[in-house]
Amino acid sequence: MFNKILIANRGEIALRVLRACRTLGVEAVVAYSEPDRASLPVQLADEAICIGPSDARRSYLSAPAVISAAIVTGCDAIHPGYGFLSEDETFAEVVRAHDLTFIGPPPEVLDRFASKEGTRRLLGSYGLPTIPGSVGMLRDDEHALEEAARIGYPVLIKPSAGGGGKGMRMVRTPRELESAIKVCRSEAKSAFGDDSLYLEKWLDENRHVEVQVAVDRYGHGVHLGERDCSVQRRHQKILEEGPTPAMSPAARAELCERAIHAVVAAGYENVGTLEFLVDANGDPFFIEINCRIQVEHPVTEMLTGIDLVVTQIRIAAGEPLGLAQAEIQPRGHAIEFRINAEDPAHDFRPGAGTVQRYHAPGGPGIRMDSHLFPGYEVPPFYDSLLGKLIAWGPDRATAIERGRAALDELVVDGITTNVEIHKAILANDAFLEGRITTNLLDRVGSAAFLAAAARS
Amino acid sequence: MPEDPSAARARTDGDAVTRTGDASPGAPEGGDRVADLAGIDRLLDGLVPTLMAKVATLGVGELEVRQGDWRIRLRRPIGGPSQFGRRATDRPGQRIHPGHEGLGAPATPRPAPQGGSALGGGPATNGSGGPALAAVGPGHRADTAGQGDEPAELPSAHGPVATSPAVGVFQPGAKAVGGTRVQAGDRLGVVDMLGVPQDVLAPADGIVIGVIVEAGTAVEYGQDLVHIEASGAVGAR
Numbered sequence: 001m002f003n004k005i006l007i008a009n010r011g012e013i014a015l016r017v018l019r020a021c022r023t024l025g026v027e028a029v030v031a032y033s034e035p036d037r038a039s040l041p042v043q044l045a046d047e048a049i050c051i052g053p054s055d056a057r058r059s060y061l062s063a064p065a066v067i068s069a070a071i072v073t074g075c076d077a078i079h080p081g082y083g084f085l086s087e088d089e090t091f092a093e094v095v096r097a098h099d100l101t102f103i104g105p106p107p108e109v110l111d112r113f114a115s116k117e118g119t120r121r122l123l124g125s126y127g128l129p130t131i132p133g134s135v136g137m138l139r140d141d142e143h144a145l146e147e148a149a150r151i152g153y154p155v156l157i158k159p160s161a162g163g164g165g166k167g168m169r170m171v172r173t174p175r176e177l178e179s180a181i182k183v184c185r186s187e188a189k190s191a192f193g194d195d196s197l198y199l200e201k202w203l204d205e206n207r208h209v210e211v212q213v214a215v216d217r218y219g220h221g222v223h224l225g226e227r228d229c230s231v232q233r234r235h236q237k238i239l240e241e242g243p244t245p246a247m248s249p250a251a252r253a254e255l256c257e258r259a260i261h262a263v264v265a266a267g268y269e270n271v272g273t274l275e276f277l278v279d280a281n282g283d284p285f286f287i288e289i290n291c292r293i294q295v296e297h298p299v300t301e302m303l304t305g306i307d308l309v310v311t312q313i314r315i316a317a318g319e320p321l322g323l324a325q326a327e328i329q330p331r332g333h334a335i336e337f338r339i340n341a342e343d344p345a346h347d348f349r350p351g352a353g354t355v356q357r358y359h360a361p362g363g364p365g366i367r368m369d370s371h372l373f374p375g376y377e378v379p380p381f382y383d384s385l386l387g388k389l390i391a392w393g394p395d396r397a398t399a400i401e402r403g404r405a406a407l408d409e410l411v412v413d414g415i416t417t418n419v420e421i422h423k424a425i426l427a428n429d430a431f432l433e434g435r436i437t438t439n440l441l442d443r444v445g446s447a448a449f450l451a452a453a454a455r456s
Numbered sequence: 457m458p459e460d461p462s463a464a465r466a467r468t469d470g471d472a473v474t475r476t477g478d479a480s481p482g483a484p485e486g487g488d489r490v491a492d493l494a495g496i497d498r499l500l501d502g503l504v505p506t507l508m509a510k511v512a513t514l515g516v517g518e519l520e521v522r523q524g525d526w527r528i529r530l531r532r533p534i535g536g537p538s539q540f541g542r543r544a545t546d547r548p549g550q551r552i553h554p555g556h557e558g559l560g561a562p563a564t565p566r567p568a569p570q571g572g573s574a575l576g577g578g579p580a581t582n583g584s585g586g587p588a589l590a591a592v593g594p595g596h597r598a599d600t601a602g603q604g605d606e607p608a609e610l611p612s613a614h615g616p617v618a619t620s621p622a623v624g625v626f627q628p629g630a631k632a633v634g635g636t637r638v639q640a641g642d643r644l645g646v647v648d649m650l651g652v653p654q655d656v657l658a659p660a661d662g663i664v665i666g667v668i669v670e671a672g673t674a675v676e677y678g679q680d681l682v683h684i685e686a687s688g689a690v691g692a693r
Contacts, residue, residue, distance in 0.1 A: 034678060050676040051623045065677070068649045069623045072674035098650075 001317050002026050002077040002101065006070040007041065008051075008060065009081025012371045012387050013293070014041035017079045020309035029073045031066055033059035035379040040371040049073055054381045060084045063091045067098055077101040077316065083383070086292040089114050103316040105270045105291045112267065116160050116288045117198040123274075123286055126262035131277060131285040134199040144181055145174050147199050154202040157181060159188035159195070165235030166191040170202050200287065205437045207246040207278040208232065210290075211259040212300045214271045214311050216321040221268070223260040224306060225330040226252055227299045231425055233348065233441045238418065239425055240296035241335040242303050245396065245434025246278050255284050260325075263289070271297075271312045277438075295338065295388070298369060302334035302392040332365075333396040335403050339370070340384040343416040344450055352380035356414035361406035365392035365399070368410075378415055386417060396434070400426055421446065424453030616660040618682040620675045624649035626656070628667050632682050636664045644682045647675060662686040 004027040007017045014030055018041055021028035030045035035054045042048040051069045052059030059065060061084055070078050078095055080086040080103065089110035092102040104110070113119045117137060124130040134147035137160060148155045148171075157180055159167035167188035169180040181197065189195040207230040215221030228244035229237040243252055259274045272291050276284040297308045306328070315321065342348040355376045360368035370387025378386065391406055393399035404426050407419055428449070430436045441449055620626065628645040631638055638644065638658040646653035662684040669681050 049623060050678050052677045059677075064650045064652065065623050069676075071650075072624065 001319070002075075002313070004029060004073070004075045004077075005103070005313070006031055006066070006073065006075040006078045007045070007081070008066045008069075008078055009084060009086075010036050010039065010041065010060065010371075010382060011385060012369050013081040013295075014039075015044070015371050016369055017081060017309055018045060020307060020313060023307065023310055024313060026313070029069070029075055031060075031069045033381075035381060038377070040373055040376070047073060054379065056084065056382065063088075063094055066091075067095060067100065070095075070100055071098065075100065077103055077313075079103040079313070080292070082292050082295060087114075087290070101316055103313055105268065105272070109267065109269045110291055113289050113291055114161075116158065119289055120286060122266055123262045123289070126265045128258060128262045128274075128286040129284060131203075131287050132201040137196040137198055138181070141178055141181060144177060144197075144199065148174065148177055151199060151201050154204070156200045156202045157184045157197055158200055159184065159192060159197055161194040161196070162188065162192035167197070168235050203277050203279050203285075204439065205280045206230075206439075207244065207436075208237075208275065208438050209244045209246060209255070209278050209284060210273045210275045210294075211256050212271070212273055212297070212308070213260050213263055213268070214308070214315065214321060214323070215260075215264055215268050216315050217269055217318055218320055219264060220321050221260050221264040222321065222323055222325045222328055223256040224300045224304050224308070224328055226256055227296055229296060230436050230438050231431065231441070232438045233421075233446060235438075237296065238338050238340070238441075239335065239422060240299050240338075241333065241396075241399070242299045243330065243333065244278075247282055247284075251282060259286075270315045271308055295385070296336050298367060298388060298390045299334045299336045300330075302365075302367065302390055303330040303332065304328055305331075332392055332394045333399040334390060334392045335399050337389045337391075337403065337407065337422045338418075339386045339389055339410070339412070339422075340418045341378050341386050341415050342384050342418045344418050344421045344446060348418065348446065350380075350384040351416050352378045353415050354378070355412060357411050358413070359409070359411035360387075361389065361409035363402065363406065363409075365402050366390070366406045367392070372412065386412065386415065400432070420450060424450050427453040427456050615665065616658075616662060616684045616686050617680045618644050618656050618658055618684065620647050620677055620679040620681055621656060622647045622649040622654040623677050624654065624675065626669050626671065626673050626675045626681060627653075628671055628682070629656075631658075632656075632664060632667045634664055634666055638662060638664060638684065656681055658682075658684060660684060660686045 001024060005017075005021050007014050007021075007028055007030045009017070010032060018028050018030065027046045029047040029049060030041045031049055031051045032039065032042050033052050033054055033056070034050060036042060037050065049069045049072070051065040052062055063085060066078060066085065076099075078100055080091070085091040086104065087110060089107050092104065092107040092110050095102040096107060105113070112122070117133065120130045120133065132151050134144075134151065138144040138147065144157075153174075154170055154172040155177070157167075157169045157171065157177070167184045169184050171177045171180050184197055185195040188197065207228060209226050209228050209230075211226045212224040213221055214224065225242060226244055227240050227242040228246060229240045230246070231237070231239035243249075247255070255276065263272065263274065268289070270291070271293060272289055273294050274289050275287050277287055278284045293309055293312055300306070301308055306323070311321075340348075341351045341353075343351055355372050355374055355378065358372045358374050358376075360370060360372075362368075367390040368387060369390070372386055389403070389406055389410060391399050391403035393402050404423070407422055407426070410419060412419075425431050425436075428436070430440060444452075624647040626645060626647050629643055631642055632644045639661050640658055642658040643655050644658055644664070645656045647656060648654075664682060665685045666683040667681070668683060669675055669679070675681065
């Protein structure tokens with residue numbers, strides 16, 4: 001096991017990793033940017049070190065700053081959290097060149113899965129059903145138009161790098177494709193420093209289902225069930241749950257089995273998530289793999305009782321998984337609500353400000369992962385995630401009831417949050433009946449969605 | 457129910473005075489420790505408030521006083537104190553003298569350095585080892601109580617300070633010597649970040665009055681490195 005880990009992230013995930021380090025008895029140093037000096041992970045850390053100014057490119061995204069911080073504080077491993085440098089194979093390579101361990105897949109594994117388009121073909125060759133799409137990256141507009149015509153509209157333009165919905169556009173006509181492709185290229189370039197794009201067939205009524213896997217260095221892997229992330233707004237997940245209400249237990253088991261078989265065969269290592277679109281017939285299509293710990297990992301932790309961050313650190317330290325598939329028995333149902341500093345009344349405009357009062361809900365099956373505290377100033381420089389409220393119950397109905405009560409109990413004064421959208425979702429028939437699709441919020445419009453919930 | 461904000465502040469101010477566990481050469485051991493603790497108490501009760509007032513009224517950036525085996529150094533933070541160097545032994549649960557938490561908050565009517573003032577210092581015999589007295593905690597939170605005071609007052613009361621441009625290892629240059637006249641933009645040294653030197657620049661014209669960090673020390677981004685007395689500052693007050 002490592003002696004000391006540098007946590008190169010902020011907010012709730014820095015806190016989450018810090019807690020995992022405590023569990024493992026490993027010292028942790030939190031690397032932070034200037035505006036995060038007073039943040040909770042910095043306060044609770046064994047040590048903290050300022051690595052740069054508010055601009056993430058000079059702090060959380062600066063490989064030299066992060067690695068230098070790890071060296072001067074005597075760390076032997078770096079946990080990148082999610083976002084920032086978490087899936088950057090060049091960073092992982094440089095970390096290793098400095099005799100440090102990157103907590104995540106080794107650089108060559110990250111490299112193998114770096115291209116989303118290439119990964120789709122790789123895992124397809126190991127028996128995963130994949131979404132129809134372009135072969136290779138789009139060279140130019142002409143190539144894009146040819147490929148789109150071959151796949152059939154509507155198509156989704158996607159950047160090869162990154163995630164979080166940036167640089168993604170769904171288009172229904174060649175004309176839309178031509179104009180959207182420029183926007184996507186520039187968004188992808190600025191967000192990920194890479195403007196390569198590819199196309200995927202767009203399924204209008206689809207559900208987003210993802211399989212959590214964990215594979216150790218010795219090729220032993222297990223799946224930890226799936227999560228359903230169909231509640232989205234403009235390709236951003238806002239609520240996740242498990243198990244998925246979209247598939248039968250037999251179909252879920254088969255999907256998870258095929259997923260773990262394919263990634264182990266393809267040489268994956270560490271925790272990861274395989275994302276699928278599930279069409280109206282319940283047929284899954286692989287779209288991409290996330291080589292990191294994900295925001296919604298607590299859903300799986302609540303279902304399985306397994307600490308995924310601890311598992312991730314153990315695997316990176318070279319420990320065998322020590323878990324057989326039969327030992328993993330997901331229980332009940334869990335729902336995660338992302339609490340964001342966003343104003344649903346104003347098109348989810350992100351906000352900042354000072355938390356005046358904060359109260360995290362409690363009770364059976366309730367978990368709150370958040371870095372908030374009264375007096376905390378939410379800086380305007382980073383993403384809007386304030387925390388995650390997770391509700392577990394022995395069945396979906398109980399999880400929903402507990403979630404509803406917990407959302408009512410949550411107090412975050414001083415910052416406008418998106419809590420109202422969660423309450424509206426829990427009042428929505430499509431959600432309650434387990435048939436929400438990824439396009440529902442955008443099709444109905446968030447304002448209309450909120451208004452409908454208010455009437456009911 | 458929601459926590460009382462003042463309770464949270466007391467926790468987050470974190471200005472407890474702590475001793476690091478790594479016994480530096482001059483650090484007293486065993487029975488001396490009790491005497492030490494009593495000594496710290498005396499320092500905190502008597503000397504520190506006086507020093508804080510002095511720092512505020514003299515307009516200097518740093519003040520050091522020796523008493524017995526103890527040396528206490530008070531330094532005004534710029535834009536919040538440095539956090540680097542906080543050690544495992546500084547965890548809240550291991551702090552001693554919790555009653556002194558919030559020391560940096562303006563408890564006295566006199567102007568005082570705010571929020572987690574970087575209480576440096578160490579055994580008189582050890583200038584380079586870990587500080588025996590170290591302020592821990594971000595301290596920045598204390599600012600919420602008196603927002604506006606610090607930014608308004610500090611720049612005038614505090615000489616310019618060259619800060620670290622990066623996280624790495626500090627190497628002072630030829631001009632980082634007390635008494636040297638420097639101009640804004642002069643290179644006072646470098647911080648080596650993964651083998652790439654990043655220049656430490658003088659923020660203003662003036663005279664170097666002290667190098668805070670020794671050569672070869674690991675520093676964080678924004679850490680105070682070299683104090684300068686600005687030209688014209690003398691006599692202006």
